[in-house]
Amino acid sequence: MAEILDRARAQVLKNGVGLDEAGILEVLQLPDEDLPELLQLAHEVRMTWCGPEVEVEGIVSLKTGGCPEDCHFCSQSGLFTSPVRSVWLDIPSLVEAARQTAATGATEFCIVAAVRGPDKRLMDQMREGVKAIKAAVDIQVAASLGMLTQEQVDELVEMGVHRYNHNLETCESFFPNVVTTHSWEERWGTLKMVRDSGMEVCCGGILGLGETIEQRAEFAAQLAELDPHEVPMNFLNPRPGTPLGDQPVVEGKDALRAIAAFRLAMPKTILRYAGGREITLGDLGTRDGLLGGINAVIVGNYLTTLGRPATEDLAMLEDLKMPVKALSATL
């Protein structure tokens, strides 16, 4: 057995203490022949510290496209030649999307907007939308609206938004290669305000942006320092018209190594499959990830791209004997 796996078994599995950056890097550098053992250990860590339940979530875009920021992976930036046009979702359609999500057994519904940060129109839309969802659908409401002011953080708490997503996307040292219109520190500042407000912090990123393995380890360590309630793991799905439109897709084994490494860095967090898993891992790889550290999934479609039908993911969870986390368990 690789020495790092012995160390992880003693430190992470038995004591619940995540690996540091150097340890994460060692995991990411393990050869392919050690991958089955690594995934097994990550799965044991997840089962020990999180349990067998899987948290299911649906997401929807309230405001699509026309974003003034230049996140190089994103088809919703108004600065690129992406074909995605600006569009707003009306409140009845938002409530219907929440209803469809709840019908899958999901306990989380995240409302997302492609903005630098919310303006009054968006906050008003959120207030109306969250109120309408809470009146009609039994589901927890989360939000992802970019960078916030303290006043906006307080407003979201008052609306009853229980979790806020704001991804750091990549490690601090690589961030300027991905985004130039705002800084990593600005994102960190929003996350600190969200944490202090009592809302749950959801913060992850995208693998395959061109970062090195060392920077992948740096990113996992920085997320562990933040200690978010949830970490969504995306794998780049290169979008036409974006600066990263020709970037190669992450190789499946590298994606699985990263999933296990992130689990060994953060043994107690919710580690969620997000965008890109369909093209990076396919059906078999998706299953391997659920047996290698993942304990949450986004079901159905994403913001601008499509996912597997929710029924397929739910059937896989049933086959794996992983129960969907009940709403009462999240309240």
Place this chain on the structure above:
Amino acid sequence: MMDVTQPAADSEAQYCDRCGESAAGGAHAACAAARELEPPRFCPRCRRRMKVQVVPTGWTATCVEHGTRTS
């Protein structure tokens, strides 16, 4: 504006609804494969960029001239 609720028939599709290029000229096998996990972006009749809304269980794509298509 026409009220179109179904995709254009193949015979009416002059443009690839993913890349917006001529459907007749060039290969669109990669576009077709990508469309398994993407909604359409270009109107297949006039190649205008459509307003597309993705929701958890489907999508709608609206061309200002040729109406709305749904998943």
